[in-house]
Amino acid sequence: MTATPADDELIDVQPTLLLVDDDRPFLQRLGRAMEGRGFSITLAETVSDGIKHVRNDAPDYCVVDMRLEDGNGLDIVSALQKQNAQTRVIVLTGYGNIATAVTAVKLGAIDYLAKPADADDVYAALMQDPDDKAAPPENPMSADRVRWEHIQRVYELCDRNVSETARRLDMHRRTLQRILAKRAPR
Numbered sequence: 001m002t003a004t005p006a007d008d009e010l011i012d013v014q015p016t017l018l019l020v021d022d023d024r025p026f027l028q029r030l031g032r033a034m035e036g037r038g039f040s041i042t043l044a045e046t047v048s049d050g051i052k053h054v055r056n057d058a059p060d061y062c063v064v065d066m067r068l069e070d071g072n073g074l075d076i077v078s079a080l081q082k083q084n085a086q087t088r089v090i091v092l093t094g095y096g097n098i099a100t101a102v103t104a105v106k107l108g109a110i111d112y113l114a115k116p117a118d119a120d121d122v123y124a125a126l127m128q129d130p131d132d133k134a135a136p137p138e139n140p141m142s143a144d145r146v147r148w149e150h151i152q153r154v155y156e157l158c159d160r161n162v163s164e165t166a167r168r169l170d171m172h173r174r175t176l177q178r179i180l181a182k183r184a185p186r
Helices: 005-010 024-035 047-056 074-083 098-107 119-127 143-157 162-169 173-181
Strands: 016-020 040-044 061-065 088-093 109-114
Touching: 016 024, 016 047, 024 040, 024 119, 040 047, 047 074, 061 074, 061 119, 074 088, 074 098, 088 098, 088 119, 098 109, 109 119, 143 162, 143 173, 162 173
Parallel strands: 016 040, 016 061, 061 088, 088 109
Antiparallel strands: none
């Protein structure tokens, strides 16, 4: 039996989704969940792999982690906007702060989600009407958690140097050491 042009129109084309994260178990779980929601999935664990996939065939959607082993996920966002400005990009991060969220949006991301984000959160962000405002989070981070996240980010940016981090945060070094020794607040 030969296909007719009318048959070709009936073929349902799945939207493509590029997922980039260096946390392999999370990446695979999210990939399976998004595949179940009708996406054709491509997985990448590094900035270089992500950019290679973007250059070969820019996806319809992309979810990218901010911090990857070989660099910054914002490089992928930037490459996507050059390749296909219509790609809807979500940035995920465990080190959320306002400055990086603003940068991500300026580069073309449509949303910025703090980890741990589940597949429902990611899907809702990808499918959200651009004219709709995002609903406030059900369980936002506490002020203590936001402070802790900020301290952790500065600590990482200072290559885990306690003295330099304390200086930049205008905080006593021993106070910072006590904060770093504690578990993250909820």
